[in-house]
Amino acid sequence: MKYLKSKTLFISMLGLIILLFACSKKSTQPTAPGVYKIAFSLDIADNENNNIYTINPDGTELSQLTFASSTSSNGDPIWSPDGNYIFYKDFMNEANEIIRMKADGTEKVNLTQYSGLDRLCDISSDGTKMAFISDREQSTYNIFVMDLDSMTTTNITEGQVFESRQVKFTPDGLRLLYSTNTAGYYDLCLEDIDGIAQTLLSNHTYDDTYGVVAPNGLKIAYVSTAEGAENSDIWVCSIDGTNRTKISTSTKVKLEPCWSPNSLKVAYTELINSDTANIIVVNADGSNAICLTDSSAVYYNAKWSPDGVKIAYISFMQTTSELFVMNSDGSGKLQLTNTYGAGRVYYLAWSPAL
Numbered sequence: 001m002k003y004l005k006s007k008t009l010f011i012s013m014l015g016l017i018i019l020l021f022a023c024s025k026k027s028t029q030p031t032a033p034g035v036y037k038i039a040f041s042l043d044i045a046d047n048e049n050n051n052i053y054t055i056n057p058d059g060t061e062l063s064q065l066t067f068a069s070s071t072s073s074n075g076d077p078i079w080s081p082d083g084n085y086i087f088y089k090d091f092m093n094e095a096n097e098i099i100r101m102k103a104d105g106t107e108k109v110n111l112t113q114y115s116g117l118d119r120l121c122d123i124s125s126d127g128t129k130m131a132f133i134s135d136r137e138q139s140t141y142n143i144f145v146m147d148l149d150s151m152t153t154t155n156i157t158e159g160q161v162f163e164s165r166q167v168k169f170t171p172d173g174l175r176l177l178y179s180t181n182t183a184g185y186y187d188l189c190l191e192d193i194d195g196i197a198q199t200l201l202s203n204h205t206y207d208d209t210y211g212v213v214a215p216n217g218l219k220i221a222y223v224s225t226a227e228g229a230e231n232s233d234i235w236v237c238s239i240d241g242t243n244r245t246k247i248s249t250s251t252k253v254k255l256e257p258c259w260s261p262n263s264l265k266v267a268y269t270e271l272i273n274s275d276t277a278n279i280i281v282v283n284a285d286g287s288n289a290i291c292l293t294d295s296s297a298v299y300y301n302a303k304w305s306p307d308g309v310k311i312a313y314i315s316f317m318q319t320t321s322e323l324f325v326m327n328s329d330g331s332g333k334l335q336l337t338n339t340y341g342a343g344r345v346y347y348l349a350w351s352p353a354l
Contacts, residue, residue: 036305037061037103037351038312038336039077039086040323044343050075052088054103054351057310057325059336065105066090076120076347079103081127083352087111089120098132100148103351111146119164124173129193131176133164143167143178145193156195162186166210169193170239171217179209188222188241201241210255213239214263219284221247221257221266234268236284247286254280260304260328267292267302267311279313281328292330304328305350312336312348321345 038057041050050073052066065086066074072092079086083103090097090110096117101108112118114136121131121143130146141164142157161181168177176193179186180200188201188208202208204226211222217239224235227246234248234257248254253271260267264284270291271277277298282289293299297317304311312325315335321344326333337345 035354036307037354038323038325038348039065039079039351040337040348041075041077041088041346042337042339042343043073043346044339049073050346052077052086052105054086055323055336057305057312057334057336059334062337063105065101066108068092074099077349078120078123079349079351080123081125081352083354087120087123087130089118098130111148111151117141121167122169122176124169124193125171126173129169129173131167131169133167143176145176145195154193154195156191156193158195162189163207163209166212168212170213171215177211177213177220179207179211188220188237190239199240201237208235210257212257212259214259214284215261216263219263221259221268221284223255223257234266234282236266236286245286247282247284247289248280249286249289256300256302258302258304261306261308267304269300269302279311281311281330290330292326301348303348303350306352312350314345314348316344323348 037054039054042053043050051068052074053064055062068074074088074090077086077088085100086103087100090099095115096119097110098112098118098120099108100111116135119133123130128148132144133141134144135141142155144153144155146153163179163186175190177190180189186207186209187203188211191198206225208222208224211220213220219236221236223232225232231251232253233246234254235246237244254268256269258267265281267281269277270280276295277300278291278293279299279302280291297315299313299315302311302313310325311328314321315324320339320341323336323345
């Protein structure tokens, strides 16, 4: 049994080496404005040992940027707004650290240096602040904002119970959007990055989570159980919490809303069953919903390219997942990775224009 496992791992690693060789041929053309890369985490042998990679959206120039030990894992990459750095979490010995490295994988710096768990959430639009979750001050988790110049941190939640799956800066970088638990339910909340002023955007007997502010700063897309816990839907509201509109229509569970760069559309994941999920794109007013995938796998983690032309996503089937990209209308689907049935892709992030 051990021999078979070793043989499988060897074949997987050999396949990755071949893939790396095939994709690492550098283009003879210089990188031009409007060119993008995708950062993602990959576990080639499905052994919870992720590393960070980048790849061009045409499948060329695959580069491995981190080389985690057998007892560590690197994940959740986020680009700096200028494209010069990638931030990621490094899990080792039951502790999470947050690392910043150059976009070519050099000059890695540990930003947190804490023996507990620090989880990266977001980088502000000007690149000067980092939001993360940590248990460093209390036995419970809190949301912190770090000034990346002074390396000082501010605890902005002070013991609140909050939903940790979506903590995001507003486009102006002055506030954080997250969901806080009030009277047993999660409600959308905007809080200044100094932790002084908090604005509760909802106060209901149901959950509002996964909130994300539109790039123009005017609206929020989020997941709500307003029409029943078994029917989570995608809703849109104004930045002050008013003008709530449900924009999804099926009775399936919906997750992961993501705004288009022009703030006119929302992409999200619709769960059909445990083996199937589709990516849906809909106008921000709820009109013209289009299913972009074919119900043959679990398609999720849809992210628009900064110019709105492409959508990158992950496809999971049986025991493996791969990174794909398609045109924003669902045409031109292209598989970017091939783990040969032995690995998994986790999380993805587009670079800004390079």
